[in-house]
Amino acid sequence: MILPLLPLSHIFLGLAAIAWKRSARVTLLVALFLDVGLVAVAFSPAAHLLSPIAAGGWTDAIGIRLALDPLALDFLLLTVLLESAVVVYLWRQRLRSTFVILLQFLVGAVIALVLTQDLFNTYVILELLTLVSFLLVAHDRRTLQIWASLKYLILASVGMSIFLLGVGIVYANVGSLGLAAVARAVAESPNAGWIPLAAALLVAGVSVKAGILTFSLWLPDAHSAAPAAISALLSGLVIKMGVVVLIRLSGVFPLCTILQILGAVTGIGGAIYAMSSKDLKRMLAFHTLSQIGYLLIGIGAASDLAANGVLAYALAHGSFKALLFLAAGAAYDAVGSTDIAELIRSRHRIPLRTRAALLLGTLAIVGLPPFDGYIAKAPLLAAAHGWANQIVLLLVGIGTAASFAKLLPLFRGPYRRVGADPAWWSYVVLALPIVLFLPIERALFGAAFVRPVMNWLIAVESVAVVATGWLVHRIHRRLAVRAPEGLFRLEPGMFAILAGFVTIYVLLRLG
Amino acid sequence: MDWLNGTTIAMLLFAIGATALIVRKDLVVKLLALGLVNSSGILFLISIRFRPEMEAPILPTRAGMPIADPLPQALVLSAIVINFAILALSLVFVMLLVERYHSTDCGRIEHAVEVDRAAPESRSAREDESASRQDEEAR
Numbered sequence: 001m002i003l004p005l006l007p008l009s010h011i012f013l014g015l016a017a018i019a020w021k022r023s024a025r026v027t028l029l030v031a032l033f034l035d036v037g038l039v040a041v042a043f044s045p046a047a048h049l050l051s052p053i054a055a056g057g058w059t060d061a062i063g064i065r066l067a068l069d070p071l072a073l074d075f076l077l078l079t080v081l082l083e084s085a086v087v088v089y090l091w092r093q094r095l096r097s098t099f100v101i102l103l104q105f106l107v108g109a110v111i112a113l114v115l116t117q118d119l120f121n122t123y124v125i126l127e128l129l130t131l132v133s134f135l136l137v138a139h140d141r142r143t144l145q146i147w148a149s150l151k152y153l154i155l156a157s158v159g160m161s162i163f164l165l166g167v168g169i170v171y172a173n174v175g176s177l178g179l180a181a182v183a184r185a186v187a188e189s190p191n192a193g194w195i196p197l198a199a200a201l202l203v204a205g206v207s208v209k210a211g212i213l214t215f216s217l218w219l220p221d222a223h224s225a226a227p228a229a230i231s232a233l234l235s236g237l238v239i240k241m242g243v244v245v246l247i248r249l250s251g252v253f254p255l256c257t258i259l260q261i262l263g264a265v266t267g268i269g270g271a272i273y274a275m276s277s278k279d280l281k282r283m284l285a286f287h288t289l290s291q292i293g294y295l296l297i298g299i300g301a302a303s304d305l306a307a308n309g310v311l312a313y314a315l316a317h318g319s320f321k322a323l324l325f326l327a328a329g330a331a332y333d334a335v336g337s338t339d340i341a342e343l344i345r346s347r348h349r350i351p352l353r354t355r356a357a358l359l360l361g362t363l364a365i366v367g368l369p370p371f372d373g374y375i376a377k378a379p380l381l382a383a384a385h386g387w388a389n390q391i392v393l394l395l396v397g398i399g400t401a402a403s404f405a406k407l408l409p410l411f412r413g414p415y416r417r418v419g420a421d422p423a424w425w426s427y428v429v430l431a432l433p434i435v436l437f438l439p440i441e442r443a444l445f446g447a448a449f450v451r452p453v454m455n456w457l458i459a460v461e462s463v464a465v466v467a468t469g470w471l472v473h474r475i476h477r478r479l480a481v482r483a484p485e486g487l488f489r490l491e492p493g494m495f496a497i498l499a500g501f502v503t504i505y506v507l508l509r510l511g
Numbered sequence: 512m513d514w515l516n517g518t519t520i521a522m523l524l525f526a527i528g529a530t531a532l533i534v535r536k537d538l539v540v541k542l543l544a545l546g547l548v549n550s551s552g553i554l555f556l557i558s559i560r561f562r563p564e565m566e567a568p569i570l571p572t573r574a575g576m577p578i579a580d581p582l583p584q585a586l587v588l589s590a591i592v593i594n595f596a597i598l599a600l601s602l603v604f605v606m607l608l609v610e611r612y613h614s615t616d617c618g619r620i621e622h623a624v625e626v627d628r629a630a631p632e633s634r635s636a637r638e639d640e641s642a643s644r645q646d647e648e649a650r
Contacts, residue, residue: 062582120586127593134600143611147624150604154545157597158532161525164552164590171583172559489621490541494532 003066010108014101024100035080061176065117072114074311078318082236089426106132119167119177130156137226148221155218159208166201183252196508199253204501210242211292213266217493223285228329235288236318260300264392267293271399276483280338298380308445309379316376323430324361326423330354344409353421366401367462372437382452401469517558524551538615549594556583
């Protein structure tokens, strides 16, 4: 009974913030308490209150079914984590009420997407997410932001049109939009002619939103131009919503191979661009791409361990990417630039706590034990089968370490107290899961999940990957290779979506 | 002319719109093309599960006639509203860009933005901007 009210409560709180502009801040806190309460109920004996429901009392065939399954619960945890970090971050700042309203809508839409089991409902919520993040990216009205978010809106809208065509083909052939019914129809006649086309349309459409190369060429601009809190939410949370849809689709259509190919392209492409990126926020944005590659390879591996690894890695990535983006925002406030060379030159002006947060985020993202990057990555490494996947995972790891090696001089002395860091308490919120990830994961996924983490071979491998990455960084700095940036304009982005769709269709056709 | 049904026209609209999005340089034309692409999705949804002899699913006037599936037609309403919102908002943003760059040419705007990114605005310029925003709020 309660499930449909959860996303709606955020929308209502957003509307309340319109009505009483002075209380906008309070609505953020109320929403946070609601979400924390929801997670608490889901883990308590009262969890039956959150039983699945088809909204409006329709049958499952045409009604919209909402369910709080393990996948939804994991992403709900991520939502609550990032929401609390952002609310803490924004608490001391001057807020415009429009910002608060959009933030409420964003979180509400995220919760709705995580819960829904219906294809058309997914389409509507993805579009709502596009619109809200479009407005949030450009909230400061700087020209860079306006252009980045316009590009995002156009490309995402084309992607969603492709998704809608896929939804239409599914409905024409199945007569229902519920994921369970579609899965049954696909299982009954796995060789039906409509399946490759529908799957290609749906995957290509959602890939535009999910940060997958070559569909999401809007991402580096949008994520690096947005205000710090919004970058953290977009990279940590919103981009994962595309991944959620892909996980759900992979349970319906046979997508393993195609997801592994997309994962390899995304992971390696993102890492190469991150290595040659000279701007901190842009580098973080490219890293979001490469980490999405990890998730895709995990989804494609299609085992229980890999599936749990994907959920864990999504949670871990949300925590350290949000930490890094918030710290990058604080560094920008102190220095007035996010250029890495400039940051290193003026490192004495960056507050110590900001530098500590950047260091913690770096250690976590390159996958050094005992932080959450490693703990979440170990099951993925253990579950990836085939030498091709192993090599891709290693290459992405090396690329990650090589690009973050650029930040190392930032952590050299002098260590003097300069100014306060406005984001300190949100660092604390985000550092909790980074440091205490093992017990959280054991509680969520059981002891079998923890076994690869304790495997010393994987630990040695991770450390070796980081060391290799540092070497690659030294070589790469000598060579000074730049990857072409012209790719991230509007027209190549548009072309890449269409070309990518055709490629996926051909690959699915061939099997 | 049997092939000329809603589905094929939708495909045609999508192809025209997508081509124009890549080929045409003017941002307003690009948005019109985006409108075409979005409309193609709507037309496609309406025309699946519909044959010319079917009745509209409102109130059957002729007894015994097959009725078109009402669900896609209900879905289309949300899609139309979303597409309207997207076009309206993106036109507003194009207006903002035109105010700053006095051009709707996509290549020119992109070039100007890239120049801006390479040479970030000076500190004082940013402070001016935040001051003007505070004025705006005070008003």
